[in-house]
Amino acid sequence: MSAAVAAVADTIAVLRREVAALHAELPRNQLVAWTSGNVSARVPGADLLVIKPSGVAYDEISPANMVVTDLAGTLVDGDLSPSSDTAAHAYVYQHMPHVGGVVHTHSTYATAWAARAEPIPCVLTAIADEFGGEIPVGPFALIGDDSIGQGIVQTLAGHRSPAVLMRNHGVFTIGATAKAAVKAAVMCEDVARTVHIARQLGTPLPIAERDVDALYARYQNAYGQ
Amino acid sequence: MSAAVAAVADTIAVLRREVAALHAELPRNQLVAWTSGNVSARVPGADLLVIKPSGVAYDEISPANMVVTDLAGTLVDGDLSPSSDTAAHAYVYQHMPHVGGVVHTHSTYATAWAARAEPIPCVLTAIADEFGGEIPVGPFALIGDDSIGQGIVQTLAGHRSPAVLMRNHGVFTIGATAKAAVKAAVMCEDVARTVHIARQLGTPLPIAERDVDALYARYQNAYGQ
Amino acid sequence: MSAAVAAVADTIAVLRREVAALHAELPRNQLVAWTSGNVSARVPGADLLVIKPSGVAYDEISPANMVVTDLAGTLVDGDLSPSSDTAAHAYVYQHMPHVGGVVHTHSTYATAWAARAEPIPCVLTAIADEFGGEIPVGPFALIGDDSIGQGIVQTLAGHRSPAVLMRNHGVFTIGATAKAAVKAAVMCEDVARTVHIARQLGTPLPIAERDVDALYARYQNAYGQ
Amino acid sequence: MSAAVAAVADTIAVLRREVAALHAELPRNQLVAWTSGNVSARVPGADLLVIKPSGVAYDEISPANMVVTDLAGTLVDGDLSPSSDTAAHAYVYQHMPHVGGVVHTHSTYATAWAARAEPIPCVLTAIADEFGGEIPVGPFALIGDDSIGQGIVQTLAGHRSPAVLMRNHGVFTIGATAKAAVKAAVMCEDVARTVHIARQLGTPLPIAERDVDALYARYQNAYGQ
Numbered sequence: 001m002s003a004a005v006a007a008v009a010d011t012i013a014v015l016r017r018e019v020a021a022l023h024a025e026l027p028r029n030q031l032v033a034w035t036s037g038n039v040s041a042r043v044p045g046a047d048l049l050v051i052k053p054s055g056v057a058y059d060e061i062s063p064a065n066m067v068v069t070d071l072a073g074t075l076v077d078g079d080l081s082p083s084s085d086t087a088a089h090a091y092v093y094q095h096m097p098h099v100g101g102v103v104h105t106h107s108t109y110a111t112a113w114a115a116r117a118e119p120i121p122c123v124l125t126a127i128a129d130e131f132g133g134e135i136p137v138g139p140f141a142l143i144g145d146d147s148i149g150q151g152i153v154q155t156l157a158g159h160r161s162p163a164v165l166m167r168n169h170g171v172f173t174i175g176a177t178a179k180a181a182v183k184a185a186v187m188c189e190d191v192a193r194t195v196h197i198a199r200q201l202g203t204p205l206p207i208a209e210r211d212v213d214a215l216y217a218r219y220q221n222a223y224g225q
Numbered sequence: 226m227s228a229a230v231a232a233v234a235d236t237i238a239v240l241r242r243e244v245a246a247l248h249a250e251l252p253r254n255q256l257v258a259w260t261s262g263n264v265s266a267r268v269p270g271a272d273l274l275v276i277k278p279s280g281v282a283y284d285e286i287s288p289a290n291m292v293v294t295d296l297a298g299t300l301v302d303g304d305l306s307p308s309s310d311t312a313a314h315a316y317v318y319q320h321m322p323h324v325g326g327v328v329h330t331h332s333t334y335a336t337a338w339a340a341r342a343e344p345i346p347c348v349l350t351a352i353a354d355e356f357g358g359e360i361p362v363g364p365f366a367l368i369g370d371d372s373i374g375q376g377i378v379q380t381l382a383g384h385r386s387p388a389v390l391m392r393n394h395g396v397f398t399i400g401a402t403a404k405a406a407v408k409a410a411v412m413c414e415d416v417a418r419t420v421h422i423a424r425q426l427g428t429p430l431p432i433a434e435r436d437v438d439a440l441y442a443r444y445q446n447a448y449g450q
Numbered sequence: 451m452s453a454a455v456a457a458v459a460d461t462i463a464v465l466r467r468e469v470a471a472l473h474a475e476l477p478r479n480q481l482v483a484w485t486s487g488n489v490s491a492r493v494p495g496a497d498l499l500v501i502k503p504s505g506v507a508y509d510e511i512s513p514a515n516m517v518v519t520d521l522a523g524t525l526v527d528g529d530l531s532p533s534s535d536t537a538a539h540a541y542v543y544q545h546m547p548h549v550g551g552v553v554h555t556h557s558t559y560a561t562a563w564a565a566r567a568e569p570i571p572c573v574l575t576a577i578a579d580e581f582g583g584e585i586p587v588g589p590f591a592l593i594g595d596d597s598i599g600q601g602i603v604q605t606l607a608g609h610r611s612p613a614v615l616m617r618n619h620g621v622f623t624i625g626a627t628a629k630a631a632v633k634a635a636v637m638c639e640d641v642a643r644t645v646h647i648a649r650q651l652g653t654p655l656p657i658a659e660r661d662v663d664a665l666y667a668r669y670q671n672a673y674g675q
Numbered sequence: 676m677s678a679a680v681a682a683v684a685d686t687i688a689v690l691r692r693e694v695a696a697l698h699a700e701l702p703r704n705q706l707v708a709w710t711s712g713n714v715s716a717r718v719p720g721a722d723l724l725v726i727k728p729s730g731v732a733y734d735e736i737s738p739a740n741m742v743v744t745d746l747a748g749t750l751v752d753g754d755l756s757p758s759s760d761t762a763a764h765a766y767v768y769q770h771m772p773h774v775g776g777v778v779h780t781h782s783t784y785a786t787a788w789a790a791r792a793e794p795i796p797c798v799l800t801a802i803a804d805e806f807g808g809e810i811p812v813g814p815f816a817l818i819g820d821d822s823i824g825q826g827i828v829q830t831l832a833g834h835r836s837p838a839v840l841m842r843n844h845g846v847f848t849i850g851a852t853a854k855a856a857v858k859a860a861v862m863c864e865d866v867a868r869t870v871h872i873a874r875q876l877g878t879p880l881p882i883a884e885r886d887v888d889a890l891y892a893r894y895q896n897a898y899g900q
Contacts, residue, residue, distance in 0.1 A: 258479070258636055258637060258639075258640035259633055259636050259637060259640075261576065261640075278675065279673060279674050279675060280673055280674030280675055281675070305675055306674075306675055309668075309672060309673055331574075331576055331640075331644070333640070333643055333644050333647060334647060336574065336644050336648075337644050337645075337647035337648035337650075337651075338648075340573050340574060340644065340645065340648035340654035340655065341648055341651065341652045341653065341654055341655065342655055343651075343652065365655075365657070365661075367661060367664055367665065368575075368665070368668065369664075369668060392655065393573060393574055393575055393654070393655060393657050394574070394575045394576075395575075395576075421647065421650070421651065424651055425650060425651070
């Protein structure tokens with residue numbers, strides 16, 4: 001085994017632990033029912049990704065049963081079949097080189113906006129911080145080929161948002177790491193819920209575009225450690 | 226004890242453990258208040274079913290206090306009275322030979338649709354996947370005789386859906402196994418909630434019938450391991 | 451110590467454990483925020499009750515810090531001040547001899563109906579089962595004298611319901627035991643939520659009065675062990 | 676080290692434990708998503724405060740990683756950067772000498788009222804008790820200078836309420852102690868939710884001003900131990 005191959009094997013071992021652990025955030029943050037969401041990470045330095053196996057319960061997830069595929073979604077390592085959303089994750093990694101992690105959920109409030117094909121307006125400072133503007137809607141797309149991946153990539157190309165609401169379906173989020181994509185998925189549902197509730201009794205006030213820009217710039221640079 | 230009788234006794238012991246364990250999914254997935262939902266399993270190779278006893282709290286459920294009845298709902302084995310919904314479960318097993326598990330809940334959002342006698346429209350890919358179309362409404366029926374069972378069987382006969390919303394009452398779901406019926410109950414509440422929320426601020430977009438068919442066919446055949 | 455006095459002391463020791471344990475059901479069933487709800491039990495054979503102390507957090511509750519008062523609400527045993535709702539509980543025990551337990555909460559959905567002074571209509575079989583009809587509204591009453599107690603007793607006198615929605619305030623429930631009153635509080639919030647959600651998108655269908663009577667009669671006699 | 680300095684050091688050690696422990700109440704009471712809320716305490720006898728570090732997860736919070744700043748928000752003790760909301764907390768301590776604790780959240784229902792810039796009307800006895808009237812709305816303010824702090828102080832000056840809904844942003848609460856401010860944050864979200872739900876199906880009845888005054892006076896003086 002060459003040093004390069006050994007390095008990739010080490011990276012995959014680390015990512016198996018990280019991706020398995022991040023799946024616990026999905027039920028913990030009430031983003032999923034039964035087995036319906038998934039997290040993946042790109043394997044840096046290789047055309048590979050680590051993802052959840054299909055139909056496995058969240059409390060049965062372990063580093064050992066995570067699966068590795070290439071960027072066509074073909075199984076490379078692992079005993080189980082990969083998530084049926086693998087093709088969409090793989091397409092994102094192929095076409096968005098800065099993306100290191102992808103998350104997919106049917107989280108309730110975000111999916112409700114998606115069912116109406118309505119973007120979430122940027123009416124909270126938390127939306128300006130994390131999404132830099134409205135959270136956009138992607139097209140209706142059937143599972144089974146590149147359609148979902150194309151819809152994600154084309155929609156996110158025109159936005160600062162790391163989240164896209166796929167019509168009649170659910171949410172995909174991206175990040176520099178899998179953890180950042182999970183954070184975006186948590187924040188997307190949180191703001192989808194708050195704006196929904198605000199809208200139930202009237203119209204949320206807008207935030208001026210220059211204020212959205214200022215909030216986004218500060219949060220992306222000054223927040224955290 | 227004949228070999229056949231011993232095999233049924235072994236099966237019942239396995240199903241007592243399985244049905245007891247599946248009851249924990251009801252509070253965990255927020256489908257029940259106090260003692261108001263129940264899970265049963267058919268005993269293959271015998272005209273029997275395993276079900277929850279009446280009015281027992283979910284954290285007092287154990288394999289030992291599950292009860293066994295025949296398909297008329299008469300107690301065959303167990304120290305406690307069977308669930309007051311046993312007649313409905315038994316009727317389903319009598320008239321739907323492919324059903325191996327039945328679940329009943331008053332889960333909040335699904336019951337809200339049932340209170341208005343309004344089917345849940347198929348406006349999410351998750352509904353097409355699991356239910357193959359709208360989730361239908363069954364008739365109002367009093368407990369105490371075959372009425373509820375008849376309502377379930379007659380309604381489900383015309384649909385691919387494993388869930389029926391019983392008017393002014395709650396949900397019954399069926400499955401090849403008790404676990405599949407529990408999954409249907411979890412997914413039914415999840416989509417009932419999402420479509421309700423989508424409808425609060427407008428009209429969810431429809432999914433074309435051929436797309437519903439494609440999603441259902443793929444999910445029933447390709448999802449999971 | 452006479453035998454009669456010793457018996458009361460034993461009963462109080464049992465009720466301290468029971469009432470302390472039942473308080474855990476309030477946060478578990480999401481009926482309370484911070485310290486805002488309370489459970490009491492009548493001491494049979496004595497004009498006494500056991501109740502929560504005022505302003506104590508639910509995870510600091512123990513049998514030892516429960517307090518005992520007479521039916522005027524005066525402290526008889528315990529190191530802490532009794533709940534500020536003690537006068538209301540005491541009034542109920544004085545005027546409703548069949549009541550063995552009382553619960554008070556500000557549970558969200560039930561309190562929302564109370565804020566509009568709107569009874570919860572009997573449009574679910576679960577309401578017919580537990581409440582035997584609509585859940586009625588009591589008057590607005592200030593804390594500090596008999597007003598709340600009077601409002602509870604006068605309102606419940608005309609109904610089969612063990613729950614009353616006190617206007618702009620919250621819920622009081624009664625039962626033969628403290629556990630039965632806790633069950634009524636859990637079911638009251640559950641049906642308040644479901645009917646609220648049903649009403650958001652239309653009008654729940656009514657249940658015929660004779661069907662309500664039949665459901666109530668069966669549930670009160672045939673349910674449970 | 677002088678006795679006075681030693682006393683402040685002891686106080687800080689106590690407050691680090693207290694503030695760290697109080698952060699657990701934020702997720703427990705469902706007031707926060709990911710890392711988005713924070714608690715601080717004034718250090719009595721010194722122009723200092725103890726606060727959460729920026730972007731740290733709630734289950735990684737410990738007394739040791741809390742940070743100490745002066746009342747200009749400049750780091751005085753601690754290994755991590757202070758919360759990006761520190762300037763707002765510090766401004767409150769500078770200008771409201773009776774305040775010993777401050778909490779900031781984006782809790783869902785309170786933030787929904789804030790998105791519409793709509794105060795929460797005093798239509799529940801629990802609002803009269805804790806807030807003594809409506810919960811007011813503060814101005815839209817960008818993070819980064821004194822704007823948010825000024826908005827909090829100016830708005831609360833005209834109200835008995837310990838909570839202010841900052842427009843398009845979230846909630847700030849104050850208290851004599853950090854624990855009292857946390858209680859106000861919990862109660863603010865609880866009543867924001869209940870009044871929202873009451874309003875969805877009609878108009879909550881008002882409470883007469885003299886009754887609000889009576890409830891507030893009693894609760895502030897007679898409640899608790």
